[in-house]
Structures are given as structure tokens and as C-alpha cells.
Amino acid sequence: MLTFYCQGQKGKEYNNSLLEQLPHHIKLSWETSPENSQAVSWRTRADESKSYLEYAEATASPFFEDQIELIEPISESYESEDGLWNYHSVNLQNLKPNTQYSYRVGNKDTWSEWSEFKTATGKNEPFKFLYFGDVQRYIHSLGSRALRQAVLANPDAKFMLFAGDLIHRGGLNQENWNEFFPAGGWAFQNIPTIATPGNHEHKWADKETREVTPLWNLNFCFPKNGPKGQEEQTYFIDYNNIRVISLDTSAKMTTEQKQETYVWLENALKEFKGDWVFVTFHHAMAGLARNRNPDIRFPEIKALLEKYKVPMVLTGHEHLYTRGRMDADFPVYAVSVAGPYQNAIQFSDWIERAGTTMQLYQEIHVSENQLKYVAKTVLGEIYDAFTITKKSNGELQFEEAPDLPIESLIPTKDFEKRYDKELIKSYESDKAKYLQRKKQ
Numbered sequence: 001m002l003t004f005y006c007q008g009q010k011g012k013e014y015n016n017s018l019l020e021q022l023p024h025h026i027k028l029s030w031e032t033s034p035e036n037s038q039a040v041s042w043r044t045r046a047d048e049s050k051s052y053l054e055y056a057e058a059t060a061s062p063f064f065e066d067q068i069e070l071i072e073p074i075s076e077s078y079e080s081e082d083g084l085w086n087y088h089s090v091n092l093q094n095l096k097p098n099t100q101y102s103y104r105v106g107n108k109d110t111w112s113e114w115s116e117f118k119t120a121t122g123k124n125e126p127f128k129f130l131y132f133g134d135v136q137r138y139i140h141s142l143g144s145r146a147l148r149q150a151v152l153a154n155p156d157a158k159f160m161l162f163a164g165d166l167i168h169r170g171g172l173n174q175e176n177w178n179e180f181f182p183a184g185g186w187a188f189q190n191i192p193t194i195a196t197p198g199n200h201e202h203k204w205a206d207k208e209t210r211e212v213t214p215l216w217n218l219n220f221c222f223p224k225n226g227p228k229g230q231e232e233q234t235y236f237i238d239y240n241n242i243r244v245i246s247l248d249t250s251a252k253m254t255t256e257q258k259q260e261t262y263v264w265l266e267n268a269l270k271e272f273k274g275d276w277v278f279v280t281f282h283h284a285m286a287g288l289a290r291n292r293n294p295d296i297r298f299p300e301i302k303a304l305l306e307k308y309k310v311p312m313v314l315t316g317h318e319h320l321y322t323r324g325r326m327d328a329d330f331p332v333y334a335v336s337v338a339g340p341y342q343n344a345i346q347f348s349d350w351i352e353r354a355g356t357t358m359q360l361y362q363e364i365h366v367s368e369n370q371l372k373y374v375a376k377t378v379l380g381e382i383y384d385a386f387t388i389t390k391k392s393n394g395e396l397q398f399e400e401a402p403d404l405p406i407e408s409l410i411p412t413k414d415f416e417k418r419y420d421k422e423l424i425k426s427y428e429s430d431k432a433k434y435l436q437r438k439k440q
């Protein structure tokens, strides 16, 4: 935190941090339809217990004060390791589709700046969104560049999708949420977030519990249309012609609850009448980090994804890049990483493209008959790309982009220290076999 000594008032210390003074961690998400609602959540310091949201239809004129509506949020105080805070949220409803709104949050003389969002059109038209794997560690120092570069290159993305492990310790603000939200800066105020919880959002301060951290629900407003007990963790959001389904693969569940989740998933896949379904969950369908079990993690989910020919599944957890299909033509499984913490890979035989020791983000372009997926490094270079086209008979066709760069298969930093001797020794020969297989 910045502290300054004021000239003329030598010795008097005052807090000059905007983070402390103004409402902050302001972000957009969806609890209900993106066509006519927008959720906003934010945090204020302990003594700012009253905070409000003001909004109006956006105008180029700055003189819109007569149009402003004032909304009282749902507010909750919460004590975390960095002190007592107030968390606020509003789900703005009855908005017009395809309409830009301006909003700010605060009270008296501590208002945020005005920011804009635009509701979804509800129409079938081309758009794109961003997908990020784990940001998780060294968020301020290095994770931030993935967010920044992705948004700078795609200011018109309709939302940012995070496939879990946004942070490392879900129950802590310092080094975690206090770095994550500033890393996205004002982008979070203008572009809605969709996120699925990872195992690290299920880890509290210093104890391990399988419950999702209270900071998940305090920070975000996601739909409550999931199975009972999984609200805001397992859910779906329909944005124009696509459905995004989030499955919380870290939740502690009884056999009955798992069964309920599979039934819920099947319904969510079956009933959707739009063009494309994306499923996101945190754990890659199979372990890929070199020291992890490579078996299929969720056979019941995999069977449903194949049965309903889900085109694309967006995941993380492995801290490396992988794209491939398993026992069916679809889904295409993507596993990515946005942050700097990296793992070495095991070259499983379903991998069609791999990448290690790199920070990435993905652009996903949606149109009625085609999905175009592009993975880029944080320098903006294309690392992977493919399309999925819907033919006139409804069949899906996968096509990898030509001229992709040579795969980056450098083992991670400290590889020799972090992995067992056997895994280190076999690395080069496994890699050679992998490259050989791909040549054929």
C-alpha cells in the first residue's frame, strides 16, 4: 500500500491508496439473462457500510444526472485476513437488450468512476469471448500480463471465461483476490466475467476444506440454476446463441449428489435449442502434468459430452497447454494456463497439440455455423488455432489451422528438482515418441 508524507505536515502519515478509499474490485457478471440483466459486485472498506449503485442508459453527453436510478445493493460484511470489508452486489434487471448503460458504485464523496456495459442482443450474430486457464500465482507480477494482453487485443470480447484457479488461496485476499481484480483493472468493470471454481477456490486460508470459499459468492454473482447446493458453482448462462455450462469439479459430493449433477447436465445439454454449447470445468478430463495420474477423471461427464457432441470443453488445472480429442470426434478438449506457474507434461496419446512453459490466452469466435478457436501467447503470437464448422446436415467438422508454429515443449523451470528421477529420465524419449506419432 502506498503511503505519502505530505509537505508541510511532516510526520503526518495519510493513506493515499485509492484501493482503500474508493469502492473497488468492481466487476460484472451474470446471475440471470445477459439480454436484460447485469450483475455488479464490489467491495468497500469497513467504515463504508452503505454503498449504492447508480445507473442510466449511456449517453455521449455527460449531463445525464436526470436519468440516474439509484439502487440499494445486497451488502454483507466479511472479516478476512486483511481486515473487515463490506461486499456489495446488485443484479440489475428489466434492462433493454442491445443497450449500453453507464453505472457507478459508492456513496457521498466516495464514488467510483462511471463505467459502461452493454446488454446482449439476443440475436444470432458473430461475437467473440476470451478463455483463460489458471492465473493463480504471481498474479500481480506476471499473471496480469495475460489479462492485459488479451483485453488489449480484444476490447470487444463479450465476456472473459476463467476455467478455475483464478487465485492460489481462495480464502485469502492478500496475494490472491487483492492481486486478481487489480490485474484485470477496469476491464472487469466493462467486460463481464464467467468463472468456474477450481480446487484453489475450494481451499480456504490455511486449512484445506472442500467447500467453496465464501469469497467466491461475495466476489461474484453467478446463476443459481444449478443442482441444489451447487448454486453459483454449477450453472449455465445463455448468451445469444450459445450456452456456457460451468461444472464445479472440486465440490465435495455424495454419490446421490453426483448423480443429480449428471441428470442436471444431461438436461442442460438436451434442452438447449441454440447453436453451440461450451462446457467449462476446472480439472482437465485426464491428468497431463507429468507427475499426475493420466486416467480419465470424470467418465460419466465424458460420456454425456460425447453423447451430445459438445464441440468444445474448456479446462485448466494442469498448468500447461493441451488440445485434443479422446474416444470420439467431439468434444475437443482444451487445457490452458494463463499464469506463470508451469508444469512439465506427460505425452498422453490423445494429445493433438501441446505447449509448455508459456503463458497463454484464448480467443473464441462464435458465429451461427462456425466456431474459431485461437490460443495466443501473452505476446499475441498464435500458438494454436482450429475451427469447428456445422455442415448443412448438422454434422460437425473439425479443422486445424495450417502453419502452426513448432510446439514449445521445454520442461518447466526447476524440472530436475520438482519431478522424480524416472520422470526426468524418460522425458526426452517420451517427447521423441510423441513427435514421431504426430508425423504419421
Ligand SMILES: [Fe+2]
Pocket (backbone or CB within 6 Å): 165, 198, 199, 200, 282, 316, 317, 318
Ligand atoms: Fe487446480
Ligand SMILES: [Fe+2]
Pocket (backbone or CB within 6 Å): 134, 136, 165, 198, 200, 317, 318, 319
Ligand atoms: Fe492450478
